[in-house]
Amino acid sequence: MSRFARGCAALLCAVSIGATAQDFGDTPYVQTPQVVVDAMLETAKVGRNDYVIDLGSGDGRMVITAARKYGARGFGVDLDKRLVALANANARKAGVADRARFFARDLFATDLSPASVITIYLLPEVNLMNRARILALKPGTRVVSHDYGMGDWQPDVEFEMDAPGKSVGRNQRSKVLYWVVPDRMAGRWVWTFAGEGRKHAIELLLRQNYQKLEASATLDGRALPVESATMSGTRLDVVLNLPGAGRVSFSGTRINQALDGEMVAAGVKSPWSAVRTEIIDQVHVNAPPPVIREFAQ
Numbered sequence: 001m002s003r004f005a006r007g008c009a010a011l012l013c014a015v016s017i018g019a020t021a022q023d024f025g026d027t028p029y030v031q032t033p034q035v036v037v038d039a040m041l042e043t044a045k046v047g048r049n050d051y052v053i054d055l056g057s058g059d060g061r062m063v064i065t066a067a068r069k070y071g072a073r074g075f076g077v078d079l080d081k082r083l084v085a086l087a088n089a090n091a092r093k094a095g096v097a098d099r100a101r102f103f104a105r106d107l108f109a110t111d112l113s114p115a116s117v118i119t120i121y122l123l124p125e126v127n128l129m130n131r132a133r134i135l136a137l138k139p140g141t142r143v144v145s146h147d148y149g150m151g152d153w154q155p156d157v158e159f160e161m162d163a164p165g166k167s168v169g170r171n172q173r174s175k176v177l178y179w180v181v182p183d184r185m186a187g188r189w190v191w192t193f194a195g196e197g198r199k200h201a202i203e204l205l206l207r208q209n210y211q212k213l214e215a216s217a218t219l220d221g222r223a224l225p226v227e228s229a230t231m232s233g234t235r236l237d238v239v240l241n242l243p244g245a246g247r248v249s250f251s252g253t254r255i256n257q258a259l260d261g262e263m264v265a266a267g268v269k270s271p272w273s274a275v276r277t278e279i280i281d282q283v284h285v286n287a288p289p290p291v292i293r294e295f296a297q
Contacts, residue, residue, distance in 0.1 A: 029058055029083065032121055032146050033163045036174045037065050043157060043178045044117050044144045046070045053077075053115040055107040055122065055130070060087025060100065062119050067096035074115070077105040112137055121146035135210075139183035140233030147175050153210045153284070155179050156232070182211040183234045183254050188278035193219075193263075196244040204229075204238060204274070209283035219243070250274075 032040075040062070046052060048071030054062040057076020064087075066072040078084050087102035094100075107126075112118060112133060118141065120127065131150050134143055149155065155177040163174035186208035192199045200220050206229065207214040215229035217240060227239040227247065236259060238250045245265050250272050252261025257279075263272035 029056070029078075029080065030121070030168050031058055032061070033165050033174070034061060034065075036146060036161065036163050036166075036176065037061055038069075039161055039176050040119060040144045040146065041066055041070065043176055044119075044142045046072050046117055048072060050074070050116045051114050052117045052119060053110070053112055054119045055110070056120065057087055057102050058083055060090045060102055063087075063100040063102070064091050064094050064096055066117075067091075067099040068094050071099075072117075073099040074117075075101045075103060077103050077107055077110050079104065079106065108133075115141060117141070118143045119146075120144075122148060124148045124151075127151070134179075135181060137181050139181050141181040143179045143181065145177045147177075149177055150179070153179065154212070156211065180211065180233045182208070182231060184208070184279075184282060185213065185231050185236055185254065186280040186282050187276045188280070189259065189274045189276050191250075191272070191274040193242065193245075193248075195242060200242075202240070207280060207283060 046066050050066070050070070050072040052063050052066045052072050052074030054074070054076035057063060057078045060076055063074045063076045066074060076087060078087070081104045084102045084104045088097065091097040091100040091102070107130065115137070118134065118137075120130075120143070122130070122145070127145065127148055127150050131153060134141075134150075135153075145155075157178040158175065160173055160175050163172050166172045166174060185206050187206060189204045189206065191202055193202050194200075202224070203218045204226075205216045208231075211231055213229045213231060215226045215238065217224040217226050219242065225241050227241060229236070229238045231237070234253045236250075236252055236254065240248055240250070242248050242265075248263060248265045250261070250263045252259035252272060252274065257276040259272075259274040259276075261272050262269050
């Protein structure tokens with residue numbers, strides 16, 4: 001379910017000579033096979049409490065399936081008014097018109113903030129043009145794309161699958177790519193840990209590139225090995241090897257400048273919290289803007 005039909009029958013017409021970056025917001029309509037729709041929604045773990053926004057909704061099958069199969073709500077946008085009318089008619093036929101609606105609207109003029117899940121089948125350049133808006137959404141928002149990525153923002157999940165009936169490509173295969181909008185975890189986090197009869201000061205330094213973390217730590221000012229440091233949305237998971245305690249995991253959710261959660265040591269769970277004493281810019285914020293390819297005149 002791709003974007004914005006203008007009467008193009010194949011994806012290649014989007015790269016015709018004379019097209020420029022200003023044309024990239026108009027992606028030709030290519031129908032997503034139902035099996036791929038199902039896989040995208042399953043990958044995003046769509047449920048009845050989700051609000052799905054489909055950018056380039058075509059015949060409406062993405063949001064309609066989310067509403068019919070999972071009880072979700074949402075809407076789709078497309079520039080082709082005929083497709084919008086068809087999608088709304090399909091929603092009525094499926095009995096989900098109260099939960100699946102479709103609008104003739106430019107995706108760049110669409111408020112994405114209500115979404116807990118965003119689905120896309122857009123050309124790579126359009127994904128890049130839209131990436132900053134997606135990264136600015138509430139951390140934890142899930143994004144799932146058919147075929148195309150987001151430049152150097154690597155997906156959390158990516159796989160290929162058979163796509164019978166797919167009208168573009170030679171092998172009737174599709175890619176599914178999935179991201180979770182990351183929180184801002186970069187900075188210096190501190191907390192105390194009781195071990196060996198006294199309290200120890202732990203300091204964790206996180207540098208962040210999208211959802212990827214580089215971590216270093218100290219225990220009472222001395223270097224401490226970090227076994228792993230990962231994040232998904234607002235959740236941070238860290239595993240440290242502590243003297244006298246062994247492998248200890250710390251998991252928490254960011255609330256302002258604090259992390260609240262639990263730690264697990266020797267199989268025993270207990271409350272855990274940390275405070276951020278220094279904020280560091282995310283690496284991707286300071287990176288050069290993505291290059292949007294312009295086709296030759």
